[in-house]
Amino acid sequence: MLLLAGCSAGFDSRLPASQDLSGQSVKSYFQIVSSSNWSRSSETAVSTGDYVKALRVASLKMMGRDPLLAEISQVSTGGRDAYEKVIRSYLEAPEFLDQMRKYFQGVFEMSGNSGGINYDEPTNLALYLIKNNLDFRDILKSTHCYDNNLNEMSCSSFASASEAAQHAAGAITTKAFLQKWSASFNFRRVARTFKVFACKEYPDMDDPGLDVDQISDTVKTFNCTNCQPACYSCHRDLNPRAALFYKFDVNGVFNLNPTAAEVTKTDTGAVSTVADLLKDGVTPVYHGKPLSELKDYAHYLADSRHFRNCMAQRFSGFMLGTSEFSPIPGDLQAVRDQLSWNGFKIKDFFFDLVTHPAFIKRSSQ
Numbered sequence: 001m002l003l004l005a006g007c008s009a010g011f012d013s014r015l016p017a018s019q020d021l022s023g024q025s026v027k028s029y030f031q032i033v034s035s036s037n038w039s040r041s042s043e044t045a046v047s048t049g050d051y052v053k054a055l056r057v058a059s060l061k062m063m064g065r066d067p068l069l070a071e072i073s074q075v076s077t078g079g080r081d082a083y084e085k086v087i088r089s090y091l092e093a094p095e096f097l098d099q100m101r102k103y104f105q106g107v108f109e110m111s112g113n114s115g116g117i118n119y120d121e122p123t124n125l126a127l128y129l130i131k132n133n134l135d136f137r138d139i140l141k142s143t144h145c146y147d148n149n150l151n152e153m154s155c156s157s158f159a160s161a162s163e164a165a166q167h168a169a170g171a172i173t174t175k176a177f178l179q180k181w182s183a184s185f186n187f188r189r190v191a192r193t194f195k196v197f198a199c200k201e202y203p204d205m206d207d208p209g210l211d212v213d214q215i216s217d218t219v220k221t222f223n224c225t226n227c228q229p230a231c232y233s234c235h236r237d238l239n240p241r242a243a244l245f246y247k248f249d250v251n252g253v254f255n256l257n258p259t260a261a262e263v264t265k266t267d268t269g270a271v272s273t274v275a276d277l278l279k280d281g282v283t284p285v286y287h288g289k290p291l292s293e294l295k296d297y298a299h300y301l302a303d304s305r306h307f308r309n310c311m312a313q314r315f316s317g318f319m320l321g322t323s324e325f326s327p328i329p330g331d332l333q334a335v336r337d338q339l340s341w342n343g344f345k346i347k348d349f350f351f352d353l354v355t356h357p358a359f360i361k362r363s364s365q
């Protein structure tokens with residue numbers, strides 16, 4: 001085998017498999033030989049001592065403990081191959097899922113049961129996808145829900161499985177997420193979705209959103225451009241996205257006929273409707289694409305580079321201790337790109353990241 005083939009050759013060879021969205025022919029990280037190409041190609045730069053030091057970082061983050069003596073001795077004698085083997089064992093360990101559970105409880109800012117709502121529901125979906133190494137875009141697309149043991153259960157925000165199949169959009173249509181971030185005009189639900197899945201705060205600089213004359217000004221000057229701060233700069237995107245959440249009541253339930261106690265409110269507590277946000281007949285858009293319901297927005301977002309970049313910087317940030325708002329370091333951008341080539345498989349991503357020479361170099365300093 002030509003070991004100096006390098007990263008770009010590895011990408012080319014995997015392009016067809018990664019585009020098979022059925023997931024059937026996408027290789028798992030056990031089968032991918034080329035994922036170790038980047039470590040092999042810069043083999044001279046990484047010493048066995050570096051692997052031993054990186055093992056400590058990997059173990060602390062992924063397992064929540066120091067490396068075992070047996071693991072250290074394996075890596076100090078076996079070098080890169082032994083290191084890769086230990087990383088694979090971490091990815092299959094229950095401790096890794098425990099670490100991911102804590103991480104996602106922090107990301108979603110919720111956990112536990114209260115008032116009949118399981119606030120771990122969004123985290124459970126994330127864990128189910130990670131554990132089974134499934135396409136992580138399903139965090140915004142799944143129409144299934146999981147209990148704390150990751151067994152499938154009925155989605156608490158929908159009356160039936162067929163209603164969920166029609167309208168569910170992964171974590172953001174769980175009762176927990178919707179209820180926790182319920183607030184006037186639904187802006188908070190929009191802002192949280194953007195923060196968690198695009199790693200950004202408003203304004204959304206990349207989406208032109210709606211025109212000034214498409215945004216309603218009946219209850220607030222959401223379209224004002226000459227005021228401070230210019231409401232339009234954020235609300236051109238917030239309003240169309242918020243309009244999609246009106247089908248979910250304040251308790252987080254899909255509900256097309258909410259009672260007075262369940263209905264979305266304005267900031268003064270009056271009953272709010274979509275007409276408060278959009279002018280008559282205006283369709284919500286995402287990057288110019290019309291959206292008929294929340295699920296459409298969730299799918300577009302999940303398929304965007306914003307989501308890819310966000311997930312890459314979340315998981316690399318978890319390993320490197322950097323903020324969710326910091327882009328992945330330049331020398332690890334190949335790992336970020338690899339995330340979409342490999343079909344958003346998070347175990348593959350961790351393996352690629354933790355075995356990359358740039359990660360090992362950083363961790364051994």
Ligand code: HEC
Nearest residue numbers: 183184187188191202203220221222227229230231234267
């Ligand atoms: C920098 C972006 C930005 C700008 C500029 C902005 N908003 Fe907002 N606005 C937001 C976000 C984000 C939220 C949701 C905050 C949250 O998480 O609750 C929000 C929420 C609101 C709410 C609901 C507040 C509540 O009580 O729950 C109103 C009303 C509102 N904005 C009106 C305006 C008006 C009027 C202007 C112009 C004077 C304006 N906004 C300018 C981003 C912006």
